Amino acid sequence: MLIPLFKYLESFGFPGAQMFNYISFRSAMAVIFALLFSTIAGKKIIYMLQRQQIGEEIRDLGLEGQMQKKGTPTMGGLLIIASILLPTLLFAKLDNIYIVLMIITTIWLGLIGFADDYIKVFLKDKEGLAGKFKIIGQVSLGIIVATTLYLSHDVTIKEKIYDDRGRAKTESLVNPETGKKEAHYMTKEMKTTRTTIPFVKSHEFDYKWMLWFLGDQAEKWAWLLYGIVAIFIITAVSNGANLTDGLDGLATGASAISGATLGVFAYLGGNMIYAGYLNIMYIPYSGELTVFMSAFIGACIGFLWYNSYPAQVFMGDTGSLTLGGILAVFAIIIRKEILIPLLCGIFLVENLSVIIQVAYFKYTKRKFGEGRRVFLMSPLHHHFQKKGFPEAKIVTRFWIVGIILAVLTIATLKMR
DSSP states (O other): OHHHHHHHHHHTTOTTGGGGGOHHHHHHHHHHHHHHHHHHHHHHHHHHHHHTTOBOOOOOOSOTTOGGGTTOBOOTHHHHHHHHHHHHHHHSOTTOHHHHHHHHHHHHHHHHHHHHHHHHHTSOOTTOSOHHHHHHHHHHHHHHHHHHHHHOTTOOEEEEOBOTTSOBOEEEEEOTTTOOEEEEEOEEEEOOOEEEOTTSSSOEEEGGGGGGGGGGGHHHHHHHHHHHHHHHHHHHHHHHHHHHTTSTTHHHHHHHHHHHHHHHHHHHHTOHHHHHHHTOOBOTTGGGHHHHHHHHHHHHHHHHHHHSSSOSOOOHHHHHHHHHHHHHHHHHHTTOGGGHHHHTHHHHHHHHHHHHHHHHHHHHHHHHSSOOOSSSSSSHHHHHHHTTOOHHHHHHHHHHHHHHHHHHHHHTTTOO
16 A cells, blocks of 8 residues: 555655665565564453453363463454554555465455354354364365466466577566666566476476376366365465464464565565576566565564463464465465475474374274374374473474474575
């Protein structure tokens, strides 16, 4: 919303108005605004939730310090969502298709999570929204994202043009950040199902390669496969974040770390200079996503002010489903979805621990007549709680693992 205003002021030579032309400046403003808004508004929202008696219902699982959390305000995800959307609306280009998709994702999953929390808190139904309705909502979002990426003419990549000798052609272009002419690789714009794959020389993978047996029809049907992958990733990561949200600050911190990493990829992949230097996929207009992710990071850190141990507020499904879904859709848009298992390894392990626990319990009950467990409790963070580790130590160590995974993910830029 502020961009047209400052463009107007720039036409009159207003000092500093041209700063809004730079993604780096608007990203900095977004993270600062989100951080300030979430920390300042957080206290008021917590007070409001307390007055409305919107407290968390705690089941006694025999975990240390668990019952002390009973009555802690929940649905704090509303604060996270507001802290993401407001800076995005103020500082991002709202005609950018990628920004529009991220806004839709935030609101869509926020509504699903809100419905779940509302049923738990106000209708006193501990089960919340039925799982099938959550899945339907997540699948629907996946269809919307995949269809938009397929149909929109603004969603393309640019690849280098080579001469007869196999050398990349170059041209002289003006760098919008510096105003100086610089040599760039000549590119052609194309619509494709290519994505980034780590640790290989070409650094790219095309979904149509999996459908080689269809011959000339492979490219057409690759979009269907792409949509299925998008649905799976959105559902898996969103639910993974939901499962991870079991200790104070765990999901919030892990999401901020993953988000910062994806923000780096968006900035590099959306900048022709950096993409050419690093020899990575150049996605026009995707650099604008850096503004959105900056707001996301600021919102997470600001919420962590109140959500760190001992938590004054919980995000609830309103926040956890939204955070995971945002990371998934963001990764799909910038074509880094194959990196998700590495980058969001915390969410993956939490998911797997539940799947393994349930599957092994059912198998042993059927075979031996008595269910047995692999972990003391699932998700995995509760296993360590059962072993006697303090909650704050578990959260901090999970964050450290998340940082290591983030560094490894960024290292894939050059590790080929």
